[in-house]
Structure formats: structure tokens, C-alpha cells
Amino acid sequence: MGTITGAPSLVPTLPGRYYTDPAVFDAETRRIFERSWMCVGRADAVSQPGRFLRTEVGGESVLVVRGRDGEVRAFRNLCRHRGARLCTDESGTVGTSIRCVYHAWTYGLDGRLVAAPNMRRMPDLVKEDYGLHRLRAEQWLGYVWVNLDPDAPPLAAQVEPQVAARLSGLDVLDRYGIDRLGAATTIVYDVESNWKSIVENFTECYHCPTIHPELTAALPQFRSGYGSISGGGASLAEHVEGFSLSGKSARPRLPGLLAEDERLFQAIVLRPNAFIILVPDHVAFFRLEPQGPGHTRVVVDWLFDREAMAADDFDPSDAVAILDITNRQDFEACRRCQLGMRSSAYRGVLVPAEHIIGDFHSYYLDALGDAPATSQQPTPADTCEMGAP
Ligand code: FES
Numbered sequence: 451m452g453t454i455t456g457a458p459s460l461v462p463t464l465p466g467r468y469y470t471d472p473a474v475f476d477a478e479t480r481r482i483f484e485r486s487w488m489c490v491g492r493a494d495a496v497s498q499p500g501r502f503l504r505t506e507v508g509g510e511s512v513l514v515v516r517g518r519d520g521e522v523r524a525f526r527n528l529c530r531h532r533g534a535r536l537c538t539d540e541s542g543t544v545g546t547s548i549r550c551v552y553h554a555w556t557y558g559l560d561g562r563l564v565a566a567p568n569m570r571r572m573p574d575l576v577k578e579d580y581g582l583h584r585l586r587a588e589q590w591l592g593y594v595w596v597n598l599d600p601d602a603p604p605l606a607a608q609v610e611p612q613v614a615a616r617l618s619g620l621d622v623l624d625r626y627g628i629d630r631l632g633a634a635t636t637i638v639y640d641v642e643s644n645w646k647s648i649v650e651n652f653t654e655c656y657h658c659p660t661i662h663p664e665l666t667a668a669l670p671q672f673r674s675g676y677g678s679i680s681g682g683g684a685s686l687a688e689h690v691e692g693f694s695l696s697g698k699s700a701r702p703r704l705p706g707l708l709a710e711d712e713r714l715f716q717a718i719v720l721r722p723n724a725f726i727i728l729v730p731d732h733v734a735f736f737r738l739e740p741q742g743p744g745h746t747r748v749v750v751d752w753l754f755d756r757e758a759m760a761a762d763d764f765d766p767s768d769a770v771a772i773l774d775i776t777n778r779q780d781f782e783a784c785r786r787c788q789l790g791m792r793s794s795a796y797r798g799v800l801v802p803a804e805h806i807i808g809d810f811h812s813y814y815l816d817a818l819g820d821a822p823a824t825s826q827q828p829t830p831a832d833t834c835e836m837g838a839p
Pocket residue numbers: 529530531532533534550551552553554555
């Protein structure tokens with residue numbers, strides 16, 4: 451029997467109801483998703499005036515539209531007359547104005563009410579009072595980020611400390627020129643798992659030797675179970691040319707990268723809903739859309755240099771395959787945990803290789819504030835082993 455010293459190896463993770471209880475998900479919606487900058491989609495989905503994308507941010511349907519002046523604006527997807535949802539398609543074009551299909555109230559691309567049937571018979575209608583509800587929107591890394599909280603600090607205040615902590619500064623991200631890359635492939639995964647399990651899984655590599663044979667073949671460091679949790683990335687295996695299923699590289703490294711990036715795999719979580727993977731010839735960008743306590747939609751874009759994409763022989767499939775296989779392995783593991791977390795006997799623990807997840811839990815519990823009232827029968831697992839209220 452070994453000598454036990456210092457901090458315990460096994461520390462409790464969040465109680466099961468944090469992953470399964472609709473009351474917790476409702477609290478997360480109000481206190482996290484509706485107060486944070488949420489990554490909602492690619493800016494080039496709204497490349498032209500009149501192009502829109504529709505998304506959910508927390509409990510709200512949101513419309514992102516590029517105006518005639520080129521500005522990208524976000525609005526609640528809500529007609530000011532009697533509340534009809536203005537756009538139901540996921541993306542498309544509204545033309546030169548946004549017209550409600552119910553009684554034809556019509557808004558400019560800047561959200562102002564411009565026309566309504568019989569408007570002359572409503573001389574007291576002040577058009578300025580009935581524009582669309584504007585939301586804060588910013589663009590970064592070629593993505594649109596929306597915040598429902600009018601008082602939240604700017605996006606930079608949310609993301610820059612995370613980038614500094616993980617990649618030791620913004621210049622690493624700058625080198626990859628993510629905002630200039632194009633999306634060659636997008637895959638949407640419907641994952642039967644709580645969003646936090648997906649963040650946790652992306653944060654630790656304890657599972658890598660068990661479930662990721664392809665990934666660990668490319669990144670032997672991941673066989674240790676510690677991945678690159680201490681930062682600095684992981685090196686591609688010696689026999690491997692690039693991060694792809696075959697191990698071959700079909701493209702030169704991205705313009706702007708340094709020799710030191712040539713054989714490096716790096717990854718970052720941008721709480722609450724984005725992850726980025728950086729490899730020499732492409733970038734994978736993950737966006738989480740929490741749908742409910744046990745359901746998360748994960749949208750992954752594989753981003754490449756636009757010049758490389760224009761080549762006749764451009765083929766991203768080998769690069770996509772290694773991560774797609776890895777994602778499916780991860781999401782199946784998350785799904786299995788979701789099933790287990792319903793058990794009244796569930797009491798998860800984190801091993802030392804997973805203690806880094808505690809940083810996420812600290813952020814999460816701080817953002818959540820007071821523990822939400824349970825909407826289920828309390829179980830022994832609801833007792834707060836983590837210090838959560
Ligand atoms: S609800 Fe939109 S015009 Fe009436």
C-alpha cells in the first residue's frame with residue numbers, strides 16, 4: 451500500500467442532476483447562455499446584404515442579418531406587431547427588407563419599422579418605437595457572436611483571458627488567420643448528451659488511449675492520458691506528414707504559420723460554446739448548441755486556406771476523416787455517460803489527468819450562481835460534494 455500525501459487523487463465531479471435536470475438547464479439558459487457571448491455561426495453565411503442566419507441563443511430565437519451598409523446586426527426573431535416569428539429557415543436571404551408573413555409589418559435590414567398596412571390610419575404609431583429588438587453582435591475569427599445581455603462586457607473580455615491562459619496570447623490564433631479561412635466541410639452532430647460533458651470530454655485526454663486509436667496513432671503523446679493539458683500542444687508522430695486519417699498531408703502549412711507550428715496540434719475551449727483545433731494545414735471549429743439537459747447539437751467546420759480550396763485537386767476528406775471518427779467516438783462516450791448520470795447511484799470522480807476539468811467547473815458554478823431548485827426527487831447524489839451551493 452502506497453503512502454498517501456497531498457491532495458486526493460480522486461475529486462468529486464458535479465452531481466448527476468447538473469447533467470439531467472431540466473431545472474438546471476433552465477438556470478444555465480438564463481444565467482449562462484443568455485448572459486455570455488455565444489458563437490452563433492459563420493460570418494460568411496451572411497456575406498451579402500439581406501442574407502440572414504437564424505439561431506437560438508438561450509431561450510431566444512435570433513436573426514443575424516447583414517445590412518445594406520455591410521454591418522452585421524442581430525435581432526430577436528420577433529415581430530413587434532403580435533409576435534410572429536419572422537424567419538423560420540435556418541439561413542437564406544430576406545431581400546431588401548424583413549417582412550412578417552402574418553400582417554406584413556415590414557422592417558429594414560437595420561431593424562427599423564418601415565411599413566405596416568393601414569399605417570396612415572394609425573397617426574399615433576411612432577415607427578421608431580416598433581423596430582426589431584436589437585441584440586449585441588460582434589465578429590471574431592470569421593464567426594458571429596451574439597450576447598443577449600445588454601450590460602455584458604465586450605466579447606474580448608470573455609475570450610482573451612481564455613486564449614492567454616491556453617495559448618499564451620492572441621498571436622498564436624493570429625498566425626492561423628482563422629477569419630480568412632473557408633469552410634470546406636461542415637458536419638452537424640446531434641449528441642444525446644449534456645453540453646458540459648462535451649466540454650469536459652474535450653478538456654481531458656484520459657479517455658484517449660481507450661477510445662481514440664486513430665487519434666493516438668497521429669499524436670503519440672495522447673497515449674499517456676494527459677494529452678496536452680499542460681499547454682504547448684502535442685507533436686504529430688514522426689512517421690506522420692499531416693493530421694489526417696492516412697497520415698499523409700495534401701497541403702502546405704497555412705500561410706502565416708511559423709516553423710515551430712509545422713508539426714503541432716493545439717486545441718482550446720472558448721467557454722461556453724466553442725472549441726478550436728489548430729493543425730498545420732487546417733483548423734476545426736466546434737460550436738455547441740445546447741438543446742436540453744440531454745441533447746446538444748454540435749456543428750463542426752473544417753476550415754482551409756481559400757487558395758488551397760480553389761485548387762482542382764483539393765480534397766479535405768482525409769483530414770476530415772480523422773477528426774470525424776474521433777468526434778463520433780467522443781460523442782458516443784458522452785452519450786453513455788448521459789445514460790449513467792440518470793442513476794440515483796451516480797457519483798462521478800475526476801482522476802488527476804482530469805483535474806483540469808475543475809477549472810471549467812469553477813467557471814461554471816460561478817456563472818450559474820445559486821444552485822437551481824431541483825425539479826426531480828432529490829437523491830443522495832444531490833448533496834454538494836464540490837462546494838456547489
Ligand atoms: S404578427 Fe407580424 S405583422 Fe402581425
